[in-house]
Amino acid sequence: MSFFPHLLLAVLEGAVAAATLALTALGLSLVFGVMRVVNVAHGEFYMLGAMVAWWLSQLVPAHPLLGFLLALIGAPLAVGAVAFATERLVLRRIGYDPEATIVATIGLMFLIQQLALSVFGADAKPVNAPFTYRIVFPWFGYSGYKLFVVAASAVLLLCVWWVMSRTRFGLIMRVTQFDRETATAFGIPVGRVYSAVFVAGAAIVAIAAVLLVPIQQAHYLMGLDPLLMSFIVVIIGGLGSLKGSVIAALAIGLLGGIVSVFFSPTFAAIIATLLVAFILVIRPQGFFGAPAR
Amino acid sequence: MLDVRAIDCYYGEAKALHQFSLRLETGEILCLLGRNGAGKTTALKAIMGLVPVRRGSIVFDGTDLTKLASHEVPRLGIGYVPQGRRLFSELTVEDNLRVGLMTRNSGAAVRQHVLELFPVLGERLGQRAGTMSGGEQQMLAMARALCIAPKLLLLDEPTEGLSPAMIALIRRSIVELKTHGVTTILVEQRVDAVLPIADRVAFVENGRVTAVMAVAELAADRHMIDRYVGLG
Incomplete structure (x- = not known):
């Protein structure tokens, strides 16, 4: 294959990687931004979403589209319920203390992982894409579903942006993010906002998992990579900045996709990790984060 | 009371x-x-x-x-103007006022009254609160609390x-309240x-x-x- 088709393929793969990354990092960024909680179990919420999607798709094996739609509803609900229980039973009881929540969510990460291993087993579980349309370029064919994932991610990101910037609930979330005590002094029930944000973060990553599991397969250890990449994106974009996270995800995803096609995925991961180290040295708060006071 | x-x-x-x-x-x-x-x-x-x-x-x-x-x-x-104002400095003047209005679902009449009390805020609704002068920020902090009615x-x-002129304005508004x-x-x-x-x-x-x-x-x-x- 000559250079241009190779580049086109690399850009397409990069766009898919960017969309994937933006969606998985979004929930982590939202939770950190509003609650100042580093949710180390975020990747396990992703894995749980993928497992639920697989399980629901098994209920209607002859109808992948129906299974996909069921998963789009069921996975965020199931993962959101786990997140709600986590917020009420664990995070709230330790007062959202930054250090304690890291330790608690590390414990939760192992707990969910081992539960998934016990319930679903260690095998990778394929899930059929809801449709198998193939876009035919003169040089190669490309999965229409992958481009659908890019479009769906863009729609979801726009929805989150709209909620955050244009709705009453978005204003409440931003106010809680800026100053919890003053928010309380204006009648905002901070505890309930935290619950809603934690559930929303988990539901978003569960939707990401439903979209991506036909490309990746479900496996009980699949949460680790998205967690690592989400942290990279959130650190580069700026802790707590949704805009920064999305921009960083697009940049790293595109770069990673292109490098993966021309060189290797391992080389792409090395570049991303080096980039984080570099950013932490020259701009510890990330590109769009506020400097520590 | x-x-x-x-x-x-x-x-x-x-x-x-x-x-x-x-x-x-x-x-x-x-x-x-x-x-x-x-x-x-x-x-x-x-x-x-x-x-x-x-x-x-x-x-x-x-x-x-x-x-x-x-x-x-x-x-x-009960309205509260905390020490140091504690405005939501990344938000606009309008959004800061909305936070106050949301507290008790105060209507347009309350908003109108507050803007009559501090007319300069009406001209700055789209400005980010953190970019205003100290006196204007204090007015906004008062206005936000008054939006609770x-x-x-x-x-x-x-x-x-605050400057003496601004102190006089704040005093006048307290007496008016x-x-x-x-x-x-x-x-x-x-x-x-x-x-x-x-x-x-x-x-x-x-x-x-x-x-x-x-x-x-x-x-x-x-x-x-x-x-x-x-x-x-």
């Missing part, structure tokens, strides 16, 4: 308020005076439910505030760092800035109210101000 009955408050194990008591009638302006660390700000935070009260009660219009969740207190009509207003050092029946508790270091508008003064020392007197009485007893605030 407000009856603070012998409350005790702690920060960790450190006692900040000891048997702190205070009574206010509707439409009254009461000034809390005392040195730094005396417990004035803690008293306001205790009324707002932002600092837990271990003993005693705070009764506002027949409701014991210590029995409510913190976020329910402002919904009863408060029956009781708690002001923590509202004239701190009094004519609408709004009760006000003012915490101040600048005695000269508030005595002309206050009805009574409560002196706070070591977390308790040690004396309450009418401003007219105080005029004849200036050594009280020297003792409690260190300013003549």
Whole structure:
């Protein structure tokens, strides 16, 4: 294959990687931004979403589209319920203390992982894409579903942006993010906002998992990579900045996709990790984060 | 209207308020005076439910505030202007006002009244709060609290760092609120800035109210101000 088709393929793969990354990092960024909680179990919420999607798709094996739609509803609900229980039973009881929540969510990460291993087993579980349309370029064919994932991610990101910037609930979330005590002094029930944000973060990553599991397969250890990449994106974009996270995800995803096609995925991961180290040295708060006071 | 009955408050194990008591009638302006660390700000935070009260009660219009969740207190009509303003500085003036309006679902009439009180804010609705001058930020902090349509207003050092012209504006607005029946508790270091508008003064020392007197009485007893605030 000559250079241009190779580049086109690399850009397409990069766009898919960017969309994937933006969606998985979004929930982590939202939770950190509003609650100042580093949710180390975020990747396990992703894995749980993928497992639920697989399980629901098994209920209607002859109808992948129906299974996909069921998963789009069921996975965020199931993962959101786990997140709600986590917020009420664990995070709230330790007062959202930054250090304690890291330790608690590390414990939760192992707990969910081992539960998934016990319930679903260690095998990778394929899930059929809801449709198998193939876009035919003169040089190669490309999965229409992958481009659908890019479009769906863009729609979801726009929805989150709209909620955050244009709705009453978005204003409440931003106010809680800026100053919890003053928010309380204006009648905002901070505890309930935290619950809603934690559930929303988990539901978003569960939707990401439903979209991506036909490309990746479900496996009980699949949460680790998205967690690592989400942290990279959130650190580069700026802790707590949704805009920064999305921009960083697009940049790293595109770069990673292109490098993966021309060189290797391992080389792409090395570049991303080096980039984080570099950013932490020259701009510890990330590109769009506020400097520590 | 407000009856603070012998409350005790702690920060960790450190006692900040000891048997702190205070009574206010509707439409009254009461000034809390005392040195730094005396417990004035803690008293306001205790009324707002932002600092837990271990003993005693705070009764506002027949409701014991210590029995409510913190976020329910402002919904009863208690507005708070914290020390240092604590604006949502990344948000616009409009959004800061919306936060106040949301608290009790105040309508357009309240917003209109607030903008008439501080017309400069009406010209800056799209500006980010953090980019305004200190005086304008103080106006916004007041306006945000007034959007609650408060029956009781708690002001923590509202004239701190302001020019004389701005202090005069803030004073005028407090007096105007009094004519609408709004009760006000003012915490101040600048005695000269508030005595002309206050009805009574409560002196706070070591977390308790040690004396309450009418401003007219105080005029004849200036050594009280020297003792409690260190300013003549």
